[in-house]
Amino acid sequence: MSANEETRAADLCWNCHDDPGRGHFCRNCSKIQPLQDGRTDFEILGLPRRLSLDAGLIERQYHELARKFHPDYFRTASPLEQEISQGVASALNTAYRKIRDPIKRIETLLLIEGINVESMKKRIPPHLMDDLFRIREEIELVRRGGGTPENSERLKQDRKNLAALLAGLEETLKALSGEWDKIAEDHGGKLSSAASGVLDHLASALSEQMYLQTTLREIDGVLESGT
Amino acid sequence: MSGRIVGIDLGTTNSLVALVDGDRPRVIPDAEGRRLIPSVVSFKGDTILVGDEAKARKGEDVEHTLFSVKRLMGKGYDDVKDEIRYIPYVLSPDSREVVRIRVDDRVVTPPEVSAHVLRKLKRQAEASLGEQVSRAVITVPAHFDDSQRQATKDAGKIAGLEVMRIINEPTAAALAYGLDRRAEGNIAVYDLGGGTFDVSILKLREGIFEVRATGGDSHLGGDDFDQALMEVVLTETMAAHGKRLERTPLLSERVRRACEKAKFDLSDRDETEIVVDLPEEGGIHRRSLTRTEFEEIISSLVEKTIVPCRQALRDAGLSPEEIDEVVLVGGSTRVPLVRRWVAEVFGRAPHTEIDPDEVVALGAAIQGQILEGRRKDILLLDVIPLSLGIETFGGVMTRIVDRNTTVPVSVTEVFTTYVDGQTIVNMHVLQGEREKVEDNRSLARFQLKGLESLPAGIPKIEVQFQVDVDGLLQVTARDTRTGHSQSVEVKPTYGLREEEVDRIIVDSMEHAAEDLAARQLIESRNEADTVLRAAEKALAEFGRLIDDAERKEIEDAVAGLKASRATEDHRRIRSDIRALDAAAKPLADRMMSRALGEEIQKRKIEELP
Numbered sequence: 001m002s003a004n005e006e007t008r009a010a011d012l013c014w015n016c017h018d019d020p021g022r023g024h025f026c027r028n029c030s031k032i033q034p035l036q037d038g039r040t041d042f043e044i045l046g047l048p049r050r051l052s053l054d055a056g057l058i059e060r061q062y063h064e065l066a067r068k069f070h071p072d073y074f075r076t077a078s079p080l081e082q083e084i085s086q087g088v089a090s091a092l093n094t095a096y097r098k099i100r101d102p103i104k105r106i107e108t109l110l111l112i113e114g115i116n117v118e119s120m121k122k123r124i125p126p127h128l129m130d131d132l133f134r135i136r137e138e139i140e141l142v143r144r145g146g147g148t149p150e151n152s153e154r155l156k157q158d159r160k161n162l163a164a165l166l167a168g169l170e171e172t173l174k175a176l177s178g179e180w181d182k183i184a185e186d187h188g189g190k191l192s193s194a195a196s197g198v199l200d201h202l203a204s205a206l207s208e209q210m211y212l213q214t215t216l217r218e219i220d221g222v223l224e225s226g227t
Numbered sequence: 228m229s230g231r232i233v234g235i236d237l238g239t240t241n242s243l244v245a246l247v248d249g250d251r252p253r254v255i256p257d258a259e260g261r262r263l264i265p266s267v268v269s270f271k272g273d274t275i276l277v278g279d280e281a282k283a284r285k286g287e288d289v290e291h292t293l294f295s296v297k298r299l300m301g302k303g304y305d306d307v308k309d310e311i312r313y314i315p316y317v318l319s320p321d322s323r324e325v326v327r328i329r330v331d332d333r334v335v336t337p338p339e340v341s342a343h344v345l346r347k348l349k350r351q352a353e354a355s356l357g358e359q360v361s362r363a364v365i366t367v368p369a370h371f372d373d374s375q376r377q378a379t380k381d382a383g384k385i386a387g388l389e390v391m392r393i394i395n396e397p398t399a400a401a402l403a404y405g406l407d408r409r410a411e412g413n414i415a416v417y418d419l420g421g422g423t424f425d426v427s428i429l430k431l432r433e434g435i436f437e438v439r440a441t442g443g444d445s446h447l448g449g450d451d452f453d454q455a456l457m458e459v460v461l462t463e464t465m466a467a468h469g470k471r472l473e474r475t476p477l478l479s480e481r482v483r484r485a486c487e488k489a490k491f492d493l494s495d496r497d498e499t500e501i502v503v504d505l506p507e508e509g510g511i512h513r514r515s516l517t518r519t520e521f522e523e524i525i526s527s528l529v530e531k532t533i534v535p536c537r538q539a540l541r542d543a544g545l546s547p548e549e550i551d552e553v554v555l556v557g558g559s560t561r562v563p564l565v566r567r568w569v570a571e572v573f574g575r576a577p578h579t580e581i582d583p584d585e586v587v588a589l590g591a592a593i594q595g596q597i598l599e600g601r602r603k604d605i606l607l608l609d610v611i612p613l614s615l616g617i618e619t620f621g622g623v624m625t626r627i628v629d630r631n632t633t634v635p636v637s638v639t640e641v642f643t644t645y646v647d648g649q650t651i652v653n654m655h656v657l658q659g660e661r662e663k664v665e666d667n668r669s670l671a672r673f674q675l676k677g678l679e680s681l682p683a684g685i686p687k688i689e690v691q692f693q694v695d696v697d698g699l700l701q702v703t704a705r706d707t708r709t710g711h712s713q714s715v716e717v718k719p720t721y722g723l724r725e726e727e728v729d730r731i732i733v734d735s736m737e738h739a740a741e742d743l744a745a746r747q748l749i750e751s752r753n754e755a756d757t758v759l760r761a762a763e764k765a766l767a768e769f770g771r772l773i774d775d776a777e778r779k780e781i782e783d784a785v786a787g788l789k790a791s792r793a794t795e796d797h798r799r800i801r802s803d804i805r806a807l808d809a810a811a812k813p814l815a816d817r818m819m820s821r822a823l824g825e826e827i828q829k830r831k832i833e834e835l836p
Contacts, residue, residue: 059432063432063433063435063437066435066606066608067435067603067606070606070608070696071635071695071696072392072594072597072598072606072607072696073597073600073603073606075391075392075598075600076598076599076600086635086637086693086695086696087637089635090635090636090637090693091637093632093633093634093635093636094636094637094638096633097632097633
């Protein structure tokens with residue numbers, strides 16, 4: 001009972017010490033409230049936890065919330081309110097950055113579902129191991145200035161192949177995203193074995209996509225500085 | 228503190244102040260009607276000249292006249308040593324963390340010099356508004372780093388201004404332009420000023436100005452055009468006059484002026500003449516200059532702006548065809564070659580309807596209006612121009628906040644110890660895009676102290692990097708095991724310490740007696756106006772309550788105060804205010820008892836059953 005009251009005390013409005021309700025502003029005194037802990041980036045933006053989200057919708061949602069919380073509108077309020085607005089606006093900006101980009105959105109969702117892709121992205125996709133090792137050596141060679149025109153030519157060809165692979169992966173990710181959304185729609189987000197299968201597929205496709213993307217950027221880097 | 232928030236464009240060459248009147252921003256001119264105030268400060272004995280008066284001395288007293296100090300803001304000696312040969316300043320030896328300029332026996336820092344310009348603008352606004360101005364939005368180039376932004380804030384503080392917000396110049400320009408034109412869509416702002424170049428790509432939608440990417444070059448501007456032309460002309464002049472002519476700062480300044488004038492001429496003419504006075508040699512050096520020749524001399528400089536433009540487009544994820552409008556900012560965009568390049572890069576003719584010298588200050592004034600809480604329909608969402616990170620093992624910078632991230636932003640990283648029993652962790656904060664530590668800008672070093680003595684890797688210290696809407700970084704730390712906040716001691720690599728800023732403020736108060744006098748004059752005049760209005764109103768409405776002698780005394784005091792109000796003597800104004808107060812006392816007393824009487828009567832009536 002007392003423990004319950006304590007947790008409730010933390011949820012009370014900092015200003016009027018009453019229950020502020022579930023909104024961003026206290027329902028009694030209308031003062032700005034800090035974000036509740038544990039909110040996902042989807043929740044912060046007021047969006048459903050889905051992967052195929054309309055870009056226009058995400059932007060509108062972000063702008064609407066930014067209009068409520070931006071520190072510019074609290075510049076003459078009390079220092080505490082300025083601090084709260086900076087905190088909420090920061091969380092909002094971070095959420096927007098992660099949800100706006102379809103790839104980062106998948107990464108964000110996977111993390112919520114307990115899969116950390118960040119730790120997987122340095123893993124070389126096994127089926128491309130040989131090619132990628134050779135490309136890496138070639139990049140190093142050109143970077144150190146020891147590359148011949150043939151090396152650069154080969155890298156350009158590799159770049160083309162990788163770009164094609166990436167395009168394919170992005171298609172796969174899009175299809176998997178649709179699958180996930182359908183499962184989430186039908187089962188209200190409860191994890192079925194089908195759902196965890198889709199998540200595993202998403203994770204491996206995403207980590208491969210990230211690895212190839214990094215390699216592609218490295219090739220661009222050495223090719224650009226060489227010319 | 229309340230009152231209006233003015234917008235200030237603190238430029239390399241010129242500065243100006245603006246304010247929103249009604250719903251339109253306007254530039255506030257000085258008493259002579261001049262809108263652009265040269266960012267020049269000249270020390271003449273005990274007097275400090277600012278603006279045109281200081282600029283006039285540039286040709287005759289170079290050593291005591293400081294200009295282009297914006298290039299030195301937030302910099303240490305190592306940053307500016309390459310530039311020093313172009314700037315005739317003597318630096319004091321202790322310039323490592325902050326450039327210190329020696330003028331005779333006085334040593335000044337760039338924020339102090341800038342504060343003189345800001346103070347002049349502040350007074351200008353006060354004189355025009357008839358009230359004290361103590362809050363401002365000040366603009367900086369978008370690519371200004373943390374130290375340069377902090378130095379600008381310090382300048383404001385020294386000038387007696389609360390800096391309500393530091394905003395980026397191209398963003399401010401977009402705000403003024405976008406509102407004026409009710410623009411929507413993607414716009415590019417190309418801002419080439421006297422000493423700096425910025426490019427920003429923004430998306431405008433229903434009053435939201437969202438910066439998508441920004442880039443630039445902190446050492447590129449119209450000054451460099453002058454410099455390039457000057458090198459050509461100076462070499463010629465010296466060749467024409469043989470060995471007798473020495474390359475003195477004075478000669479350089481004369482040539483520079485002649486070149487600057489030629490540059491202005493060529494903005495709307497195809498040919499001009501450069502004339503350099505050589506009074507000591509009893510002669511003159513003349514040469515004609517065509518626009519084509521001038522364009523050849525500066526073409527490599529203009530080309531240098533193209534790379535940041537392409538980078539900004541790439542960062543924004545847009546192609547040139549997706550840019551709906553291009554806006555030009557900064558006096559150097561008057562150069563026809565610049566306009567042609569911009570048109571080429573973005574594939575469309577740029578807009579030039581708003582004065583490129585004024586658009587930034589106008590935008591800053593609009594931002595001031597937003598911060599006052601008087602405008603809710605528009606909002607700027609700006610970004611951090613350069614990545615922030617820390618030094619990690621091997622002298623490498625590890626990024627914590629990427630460039631072009633929308634501010635405010637907060638990122639938390641967890642750190643631990645390398646050695647058993649380690650109780651202190653040192654951290655080096657950097658800003659920039661390069662891999663190696665030494666290629667980036669060092670912002671600060673800080674120490675986490677008083678950690679629990681534990682085996683290596685066990686302590687978990689959460690370090691939070693917060694970038695506020697001014698683009699300024701703040702670091703806080705927390706020990707996650709104990710939940711205790713850690714003390715973070717930040718030692719800025721460049722810039723003034725807070726104590727020094729405070730000391731300068733105290734010094735400037737002591738030395739700037741005339742500054743204080745000017746403020747007191749404004750305040751006393753305002754008070755006189757209030758008292759006069761009250762006295763005249765009281766006489767008109769309640770004059771019948773007093774006798775003729777009392778009435779005459781008030782009328783005399785009113786006349787006396789009106790006369791002294793026209794003088795510059797705030798002490799006399801104050802003493803006449805007191806005299807009027809005294810003369811009006813009998814009337815005030817009777818008005819008061821009358822009011823009380825009315826009050827009592829009213830209550831009596833209300834109390835009646």
